[in-house]
Amino acid sequence: MSPATRTVTVGSRVGLHARPASLFVQAVVASGHTVTITTANGDTADGASILSVLALGVSHGTSIELSVEGDDADIVADQLTALLASDLDSV
Numbered sequence: 001m002s003p004a005t006r007t008v009t010v011g012s013r014v015g016l017h018a019r020p021a022s023l024f025v026q027a028v029v030a031s032g033h034t035v036t037i038t039t040a041n042g043d044t045a046d047g048a049s050i051l052s053v054l055a056l057g058v059s060h061g062t063s064i065e066l067s068v069e070g071d072d073a074d075i076v077a078d079q080l081t082a083l084l085a086s087d088l089d090s091v
Contacts, residue, residue, distance in 0.1 A: 015059035020088035033070035
């Protein structure tokens with residue numbers, strides 16, 4: 001089974017820092033899927049690791065690629081894409 005990939009523009013005003021990154025990582029862990037984030041310059045992070053996600057330094061408006069592996073990967077990729085596109089600072 002090939003991974004589901006999506007490109008998403010980060011909607012949170014502070015990017016993937018602190019609260020937005022934590023909410024995203026919690027969603028990844030809860031999904032039980034393997035999720036990889038890749039930036040335009042090729043840096044990658046394990047979506048289930050808060051330190052790895054924070055280390056990317058993704059800011060508001062940055063486009064990133066998600067790769068999701070596992071059963072129902074397309075559904076999970078769509079859910080995570082919607083989460084990242086929203087303003088997680090206001091949740």
